[in-house]
Amino acid sequence: MKLFLSLLLLSAAGMVSAADVPRFDPKPVIERKISLGQESSLVLAQDGQALFEIVLPAKATRVDRFAAEELAEFTGKIIGSKPAITDQASGTVPAFIIGDRDLALAWELPLDQLDRDGFFIQTKGNQVLIVGNDSAQLDPKRSAGWYERGTLNGVYDFLERVGGVKFYFPSEYGIIIPKRKDWSIPEISVTDRPDSQFRRLYCVGVSFSGDKTLHMPAGMDANDTRRLTELRLRMSTLNIPNCHGLAKLGLVQRFGETHPEYFAVQQNGKRINGTNPTNSHEIEGQLCFTNPGLKEEIYQDAEAFLSGKPATSRNILMPDGKVWWNKNYFSLPFFNIMPNDSNYRCFCPDCAKVYDAGPQAIADHVWKFKTDIAKRLQENNIPGYITVMAYSNYRIIPTMEIPKNMIVHLAVTGPWNEGAEKLQQRDEALLEAWNQKLGAKTYLWTYAEKVMCRIDGIPSFTPKAVGTFFHRNGSKIFGAFLEGEVDYWMFHSLNFYVFGKVMWDNSIDVNQLLDEHCRLMYGDGASTMREIYSTLEKHWLIDIRSDVRETNLGFKAVTPSLHEIWTKIYSPEEMARIGNLFDQAAKEASADQECAGRVQFMRNALWQPVLDARKAYEKADNDRETWHAYMLPASEKITIDGTLNEKAWETAPVYWMIPRAGYVKAKDQVEVHTRIKMLCDADNFYFGIAADEPHTDKMVAAERKKDEIELWKDNLVELFLAADRTSPTLYQIMLGSNGNVTDLLCLPEGLDSTWDSNLEYQPGVVPGKMWVAEVRIPRSSLPDLKGQEFVANFTRGRVLNGAEFALPYYTWIPFRRQNSENCGTVTIGNAPENPSIIKYGDFAEPVLNKRFLGEWGSKSNWFGDKLLKRDTEIFRTAGASIRLESDETTVDTLTQYLSDLKPNTRYRLSFFARMEEVSKTGAVASGFYANLRFGGEGLNQTWNPLSQTMAGTMDWRRFEAEVTSPASVAVKHKPYLQFNLRCAPGKVWIDHVELVEIK
Template identity: 25%
Template sequence: MRLNGMSIFALILLGAIPNSHAFTIVRDGEPQAMVYIARDAKKAAMLAARELREYVEKISGAKLEIVHSLPADRPVIYVGDSEHVRRMGIGVDELPIEGYRIISDKDRLVLVGRDGDRDYVPACRGGKCRHLPCSLGTARAVYRLLEDVFGVRWYMPGELGEVVPKQSTMSTPDLDITDHPWLGLRRTRIIPHPRHDGKLYGQYSTGKKTVPWLARAGYGGGPDGAVQFWHTFQLLSKYRDTNPEFFALLENGDRDFDTTCFRRGNLCLSNPGTVDAMAKEADLHFETFPNDRSFAVSPNDCMYQICRCEPCQNWIKPELRGLPYRELTPDQRRGVYSDYVWTFVNKVARKVREKHPDKLITSYCYQNYVYVPQSIEKMEPNVGIVFCKMLLYSSEDALQRIYANMREWRTKLSGPLYASDYYVWIWRSMGKVPKLRGFPVAIPHRIACDVAVLKDVCDGQAIYGAMSLLSPGLMHLNFYVTGKLMCDPATDVDELLDEYYVAFYGAAASEMKAFWELSERGVSRDVSTSKSFAETMKAWFPAEELRTYFSLLAAGRDKTPSGSREHRRLALIESEMTEAKDFLEREDAPLSMKRSTPVSIPPEIDGRAHVGDSVWKSIPHHRFLALQGGSRNAIGTYMKVAHDDRCLYISIRNVEGHMAKLKTDIRERDGRNIWKDDCNEIFLQPDSKKSNFYHLVVNAAGVLWDGVHSAEKTGGAFSTSTDWDSDAEWAVGRHAKNWTLEMAIPWASLSVKPRPGMQIKANVYRRRCAHPTLGPIVTAWSPLTPFAEKHLTPSRFGSIHFDEEF
């Protein structure tokens, strides 16, 4: 029996549940029943009892007593499996993992489910890491009761995300419910694979409020240690000295100990010794952690080439051998290594099954080995896979190809097939979709369609990106809808959303429905042919629609009482949209203009402009603007410009709170990729009629790169030459809380004859890498349009004016 959540919720708001045989939990704010749980109950059942007591108190103000002996004079709420529950003929052994029963009549309320041995399973072993909900069958019964009968909702982590209708009397109708979550595994990410020495292959991070919310929102499932996937080829790095033949052969004849795959290296999969070594790792893992069900055998991330030895190369189609990965078509890339990788996984699984017949070998189905291997009729029975997909980033056609591939995989597998999706858009870019931190992204209907397919193909799903819930206002809706649908794919997503708008936003329901529906329409636009971040953002978040988002939030705030939960929820969402506000501010930002100050005495070029040079002191400065991330990331960068008849003088002060962390990898003149260091970058276009741009980069170590870009002979594409020598004089100073650059650039090197009234087109940038957590931050003197990807964007150059006599 499934109660209709909307109708029961409405009855609760009216203060009535019509039922003549109600079991009364609380009457007029006083507890009428006790919670019984067996003294030897599992942790998962104890968690369920605590959750029931907590929310009964939130609803009614009454605190239920939890007892381990049956009271003689009080009605009893039986929580969890026990001898007394079994005597009633209510068992859990026949239930699936996380299956549960709810039985209520006038004499009793039974909340029981099939629980795992733990309430939460660590997201990783060792170090500081959060935990994830595990097999919580009894808690599922409690959550179902609180939701369906008492109208509680958990839309977002933390108390602000809860909807808890107040009632002084709490009674349950006659109920007899047997149910279970549809997908057996519903994790927020795949657990990083622990090494047998206790160290980690991967990290997991999320907020303290998030972990209990995940359980309440429907995430969990699977026995303890049920699924562990990670990129584990790096495990064999210990053999680099004793068995170099285990490692992939590179084109230059070296072995790939730490060259590719983010410097984690790659293996030679055709070598029988590599198979044996990986099987030994699995044996060691299961001996160290006998309760774990699986061991991961997965290539290291970003495996874009394989071993160059002949036996390995023979696994690639003849017409593709030797071709650089970048020259392969997308379809060729996605399947190019399938037979090669999965043959290796199968061989390892076969060996491991001899000693551990009840254990699984699990592996990512990922990137260029995502397609079904054609040379394998059936995978070993102890192989499980996790199929990686990306809902937000995939067009409808691409999704249909993904689903067809998953169905084909199902025919090859006897073991489990899990799906994994990536809700990572607020903290990383993907393809031509930039990082969308600060932008509203809602995909509830796409999630519903996806789960409808998964329920017939998969054994579970893991959502990579729970750390995205550190921005709960913008991210909670996708996680909430996903959790509810993975538990019950038959849920009507439109009914779910309509209830959400009313319950969560109150008087602002219509505005927030329009807000999230606008988001869903926007990010549903096909950007598969987009050529840049800017093009994607123009399709998904045009300026007029961004203004509409803020208008809807303002209108919603006006409708809700100040200080109310509804008002605070709207304020939270708006507070997380800093980047969207910056986007709007810069969409039509004017180009920068600066007047150069004439000097009769040239300033000293010694890197100490801000300390005591009287020439520099008298010159006004101009502050830079952050290109992405908003003003919160725009730590001070200040430029001064001066001139005489011999040189153009530029001074830049770069404020820095992490001077010891300055990145200065490039140490030689004209070193490649110097612009990836902490540096200042100067573009100059002395003649706007010519497509020549002088380019100077100086990093915080005082190393110079200078060159010239030209489009005059290439039909618009820029060619670059480092043959040009700026003849500049420059100096970098490193101080307690900043580093400075001073330059004197001769007019002669720019082919300029200075004259009054002259203008030079220019832009100047700072790349900041020193901050330990924010990552590279770029600021500019003349702001680029939002998400412009090239610093050499002449249309956004500012102008330096030389109004006075030289």
Template identity: 25%
Template sequence: MNGFKLAPQSVFTFQFIFVIFMTALLPVQPLFAQKKSSKQKANTVQSTILLAENEKSLYRVVIPAAATVHELKAAKVLQEYVLQISGAVLPIIESTKDTSRYEIVLGQNERLDELGLNINFNELKEDGFLIKTDSLRLIIAGGTEKGTLYGVYTFLENYLGCRMYTSQVKRIPQQKRIALGKINDLQIPAIRFRDVFYKVAWDAEYTDWHKLDHNEKGDRTDWGMWVHTFNELVPPQIYYLEHPEYYSLVDGKRIPTQLCLTNSKVLELTIQNLRKKVAQNPAATYWSVSQNDNRNYCTCDQCRAIDEREGSPSGSIIHFVNQVAEQFPDKIISTLAYEYGRKAPKHLKPHENVNIMLCSIEVNRDKPIPDDATSEDFRRDVEEWGKIAKDIIVWDYVIQFNHLISPFPNLHVLQPNIAFFSRNGVSAMFEQGNKEVGGEFAELRSYLLSKLLWNPALNVDTLMNDFLQGYYGAAARPIRTYIDEMHAALRKSGANLRIFGSPNDAVTSYLTPALVKRYEQLFDEAEKAVAQNPELLERVRIAHLPLHYAVMEQAKKNFSGENGVFIKTSEGWRIRPDIRSRIDPFTDLCIRQGVTLIKEWSTTPEEYRSAMYRLFSQGMNEHLAYHKKVQFISPDPGKLPREATAMLTDGVRGSHDYAFNWLTFAGQNLEIIIDLEEAKPVKRIESAYHQYAFWLTILPKKVEYFVSMDGKNFEQVADIANTLPIDQYGGQQRDFIADFEPRPVRYIKIKAYTLGNTPEWHPGAGRPAVMRVDEIVVE
């Protein structure tokens, strides 16, 4: 990406200069046009339409006699914005009124026939549009749904210089004179269904301006059910106990993780229950009949036979979904090509009314899909599904799930990835960002994705520079430099960028200590550039949040030393001031902005602050067991990481992120012995555990502590039961603490008892619980 080279200036100065610039260079040329008439002349300089001058206009807006809701809205939007731009009022009349030379003709209008203008509305379909000048008239005519409304917003943006960066940040240039040159701008979206799943994009006008397919709640009104629906269609809580055969056979046992797709009764129940849901929402076209969010699919003889024949578990899925689709010929039945079912079947083809939702969850984000050697399998799957499916929607991912606010330099892959999908027959895309408020450059990402889903051929640099200048004002240049340098560092490192990564994975690539210092300098520069503008300063500080977060996460991983949480002084271990000074401003700004979660499904800003303060209070503790040898009785030490014997007594505490500083194993009890090397007076033992129940990490049922002098004869000093439920799916930590009368002790034994397999009602039904344990503290 090229550097952004505008001199620092206030956003107000920029807007004033922009107005002068736009007025001087009229007529305004379109930012892009997917198709243009061969008669269109480039760089037209002669004005043909004087739309408004000195707060007056000869023009009126003509709507069809039976205008649709969207055509009526298009007329009112055009009227409102022209008034704001020029002060001129454009009357709105129906096409039944007398004809005038000075008309803006909107929609599928009778006036078009009167004028002898032949527009191919079949070509425009639902959302396409034509913006065209004809003599002194301006025509904005669109497809059967929101095409005309989209045409009006494009006219405002590309020809009148308006922008909508977010629902709260618009640019509406003031012009005494609006003059237009010849226009012949035909646009048909490359992607038919376009959804950007960022909360910042859920505003109703933002949605229409940027041509997205969701409502103000982020819902897709044309969809009756939306992914992972097997449990909803055949609920385990109703059927599993009496009919375990309805569910997956895994390792010889029926568990309610997925459906048995060759069981005729399952098919009957699915169709029956789906009919009820369709009856409750008959207007919806798309209905998802799709796998649950786990990998335990059925391996019974019948399901396995189909999957082996088709070369993929998608075989039994398509076999089942086709049968459901036959019963709903006027609906589209959607199913997932996701994880184990991503590969297309060899012989089966989805029925005409079956939609394939293909998910890109596994691919890297450091390189575009077409150029990434590790994405070869995914490219093949896209191509293979494209050969057999008539209707494909891609579920793409553009954020780091485990760390929603973390730096994630993937902006360079957005355009080539969307273009790749478009070339391979993908007609619908769902770009999953952050369903919560916030996320790194959420506003910028939403803006870019919306534009690119409409036209993947757009110049991303131009779009980005325009957004940054409009949204950050004089801080645009250092922020653009920050983006460019971080992306360049990732590319230079050759490291992978994955949606389930963390800032700690980037410590040798785009978040090295030296680079972090450089980024901090750029944000200092950005804040100084807008220091006199509180609104812009707040936006810059919000953009800075991900870097603060990365520094704190890396400090927790390092734990001690120059880049850790704690630093050793002549007075002992102390909290590093740089870390202590970040947590409160970080949390407070998250709360002001409306951020609800730091991680997907868990960790509010206040919970994050609490976790940090917990860490501060525990400190760097060189306790009696510090760096002492740990002997594992259970689980088998040969199946644990090499550092397991040291990590439980290394003084480094785990925190809210389960990905580091926690020893993890599944389906077994913990039993360890620690040798203090000599007898010492002991009065307190504690051990910490992590719960993230939705993803099978569950606290032990109970923890027992024992002490001994000889390592053979142990006395129990505590038996602590867990009282936290496993149906609260956020991240939680618990310290199991035992205080007792001091006594001489050399050996400590700890037993933590696993829950075993999860119960039937749990999302991970029947699977072994995972235990995560951290520091053992002896005092």
């Protein structure tokens, strides 16, 4: 990239007029030359003794030093003894000279003509020179960074090419080191550099549960693994920033108040200028690309930055209150003007015209803003480049010319569309069209990441697709970014390895690469492990990622439901088959201890998460039955008037909303209660939702048309209805507190607003107390809900203007994602009698005499050692739970006598518990536990369903355990179930306790 680099330097210095800057089109400059002699002439080791030295020149950088240490480390492992690192060649033994640029000059190795990231390896006499261009600013022990490290790349190349080392992933299990007690090497003359000039990876933790941990195998640290992966896979060192730069110029801070017209107008007339953001893409504003004042400001910013002026010259006031250029977005000679994410449409009259005119007009509109700025910079001889992405509604090619000082970064799904032929063909046609438009190559942003496809614990392990995709498209691109967020690092380890290899040398055959990998890693277990690799890749790429539907907005990938994943894709039979393959590979590899260790390591890394995820799914599926509601036939005519005053409403069972998961993890505390009731008759379903609200005067309700999606931004309740949990379609009905309605049919490929529920809806308000949604829906409008049972969820969005509150979202069933899988069950008819021999298990009844809960005179009342603390803010069901509180020396208990307990009978106990900062003390049985005492004679008279005392902080969790009662019960004393918080400071909540005979 020498040619390209010098142009950049010249233009940055203003020596070439910007109008003459050629299109950014980097290519490999120096020819790749690999020459290894036939004879092994240089002796590096005999009998396990290293017979060479590693020499660092006086001017060695930290890169050179690290390169020398890596060379010593791995050659030492090859031989069995580590060579010395010195600062002077002794002349008596072979010497590796690391990063000596003066020597390179003397040997006529043209460092100044070397591509960025390239290197030379050259032998002469008993010396081996490994040298490239290195930056004095980089410390590879701390980070990879955007700094040159050609010498280090050369050392890794020597270790791989000559030493046979493989850096699959940074762990003893992922690095292959051939052992050579006697080692001689031939004459070497290598000139190498990457085929692709931009090679970048990104990986952080992501999971659907909201857990942002990047799970690493034992012994691997996430930061070290990332750093060493980037270094050893020789990622590129030139930063070409290109990611939402217009969100990073402090526009909200600089112009939010003074120039609101710079910002996009919403339908409700408000500007998205950073005030009252409803999501992260609104915090830094959304822009009006028609506004000439805005264009002028951005132009001036770009001119100042590219001319080397400080941020103060433009007052780039950032959200932290300081004035600075963010180098992740603006790095000479590049200035990024990609719009903020989501790129909202602006509803100002001029923009509205554009948006009505269709996709090409929209793309042209956004591109005109950008190309005008680039053109003006060119005309004014400002050096450098404007970088932009082709993404979102400006991904298609605009009709106007793209100035030569613009660099386009094209967003395509990439490797993960290898199973979706139509989508892939469309993207590759677009890439080709962009090449033609620019008359040059472009670079890609690709998405092999789990942000958009969050299925916890399923391996997104697709090395073959990564290799195939970049190999096929190598000639059309000068590089790529592989975005790779994932829950478990190891799922992507080989994706990254293959990416590094194919981007460096595009001719690589990925099948050969994977065959070699399996052979070296697993020995005789290679072919079985290769089959496992192919199986995991097929499940992700074909079975999970390739269902592409054509919609009126284009193609859309549809992810299967968890039910489909665990019954069809990773079905019990398929999981048994894969488990057997691991058994088989372990057996085959057993003769070689290292290979056997790697099979076991990969089994833990790739397969254990699947086993764990299946368990979690089965538990969640089972827990969902807690949310089972009954819809009673109405005994009278229901008038839809916004009050639930008919007798039928009064007798209908009540269901309560709880905080929506992910919003108040630390507290789980409702601020207001929301109660749901349901009724039906032959022709209609009725839903009545009473939402307590002290601030009925502050409820947000915009003026809206029917079926406006944006209704979710107002104060509202929503109904979700579907046939069953496997149903791909879901009815969604939004009911605004001022009477607005949006009813939609949610299909896997998107929302259909043409469906109409034909509902009758009337909200009612009791000022300062609550608002009520009463709705009638004809059953004929819900053809999916045919049987006596369907599934549903109910949510509430509490949106107030001018009132302080912490929790905006409530839900009936505590799952984050709104789909039929995450619904509770609704049965039409009376609730059957509760089979639980525990009574009042939902704690819905009042506390009596401070120590009892239940009914006067009942034998089955709950009672406590201390006063009973019924908590109506933190609960799972029926609006209340019981809270236990203790300290170092006292015990808090919750007990119920079991008057109906039978001997020799199988029972299932289940309950929800939650803990807050419970800390054990030295006292006996300190902590939280439960026990059931049978009260009979002989053995097994006590059962501890939690199996151990618990402590710490725990989110609400459902416990379930089974026991068979002994032959003798209730002889010595009355049987009872007791929850204890014993001699442990902290709090525990208990809810929805059931003890059911298993028949």
